[in-house]
Amino acid sequence: MSGAGTPIAVADVRRLSKAARRTSAVRAALLAGVFSLFVLAFLESRGTGSELGALLPKGTTPIVALDTSASISGPTNRRVLRTLQTLASGGGTAGLVVFSDTAYELQPPGTPARELRPLMRFFRPVGFASGTPEFSVSPWSADFKAGTRISAGLDQARLSLERAGARHGSVILVSDLDDPEAASVLAVSVGALRRDHIALRIVPLFPFPKDLALWRGLVGGGAIAASPTLPRTAAEAAKQEAHPFRSRLPVTLLVLSGLLVLVLAVHERVCGRLVIAGSGGR
Numbered sequence: 001m002s003g004a005g006t007p008i009a010v011a012d013v014r015r016l017s018k019a020a021r022r023t024s025a026v027r028a029a030l031l032a033g034v035f036s037l038f039v040l041a042f043l044e045s046r047g048t049g050s051e052l053g054a055l056l057p058k059g060t061t062p063i064v065a066l067d068t069s070a071s072i073s074g075p076t077n078r079r080v081l082r083t084l085q086t087l088a089s090g091g092g093t094a095g096l097v098v099f100s101d102t103a104y105e106l107q108p109p110g111t112p113a114r115e116l117r118p119l120m121r122f123f124r125p126v127g128f129a130s131g132t133p134e135f136s137v138s139p140w141s142a143d144f145k146a147g148t149r150i151s152a153g154l155d156q157a158r159l160s161l162e163r164a165g166a167r168h169g170s171v172i173l174v175s176d177l178d179d180p181e182a183a184s185v186l187a188v189s190v191g192a193l194r195r196d197h198i199a200l201r202i203v204p205l206f207p208f209p210k211d212l213a214l215w216r217g218l219v220g221g222g223a224i225a226a227s228p229t230l231p232r233t234a235a236e237a238a239k240q241e242a243h244p245f246r247s248r249l250p251v252t253l254l255v256l257s258g259l260l261v262l263v264l265a266v267h268e269r270v271c272g273r274l275v276i277a278g279s280g281g282r
Contacts (some may be wrong), residue, residue, distance in 0.1 A: 057201060062172055065099060065154060065175075066080070068138070069148040076176065083174055083203050108163070148175075150175060158171070170199040172225075174203040
């Protein structure tokens with residue numbers, strides 16, 4: 001045998017041909033696997049690490065359940081505004097339910113999220129009095145702020161998703177979580193969402209620690225989409241609300257990436273080029 005490119009005499013060509021076909025089949029299967037994993041990883045990566053990706057469960061039809069009770073006012077409006085802005089700028093869809101002690105559907109699931117924009121004016125300050133922001137009178141300021149029943153909002157959101165025929169729904173609960181209802185009542189509403197495979201995200205409007213602890217017990221800390229801590233200074237508030245929604249660990253993307261690396265390693269190990277040492281002094 002001499003340098004590269006020199007033909008190698010083989011006695012059993014038929015057996016070698018079978019091995020070559022088998023290797024080609026394995027290589028084709030591995031390359032197909034690599035391509036499939038690459039496509040899945042690409043699709044999963046869209047939105048990962050973004051504000052919208054942290055707020056909205058991927059691949060779901062969302063509906064916002066917005067708490068308009070009397071306990072919602074002042075600084076919390078900025079977070080409500082950021083939530084609506086994030087959804088409206090995402091180019092998807094979003095339904096909307098508003099609730100206090102009762103709940104009402106303002107727009108059904110599947111509505112373009114840009115339709116949330118007209119509501120934003122009620123959460124933007126129109127002026128300041130002694131340093132305190134003042135807001136426009138909202139449609140629910142008088143008759144729709146009698147108290148809080150979060151279960152009413154969750155139940156209405158679930159029924160709206162069911163009525164719209166959403167197969168993979170999600171509810172984004174925007175609330176200060178201050179609710180006199182018994183934990184057992186809330187657990188029933190949360191359980192109904194789980195039963196119907198509806199994901200739940202919570203945008204906390206700076207709740208009391210006891211209320212936050214209750215909801216963490218009901219749904220787990222992973223459902224909390226933003227910091228629950230009220231900023232102490234204006235600078236801290238501006239920084240927090242510039243990027244309020246916390247990115248979630250992209251577990252699925254990490255698994256797909258790991259599988260992609262594994263398949264590439266197997267391809268290299270099984271289908272790597274055969275190296276034959278030359279005879280000339282080697």
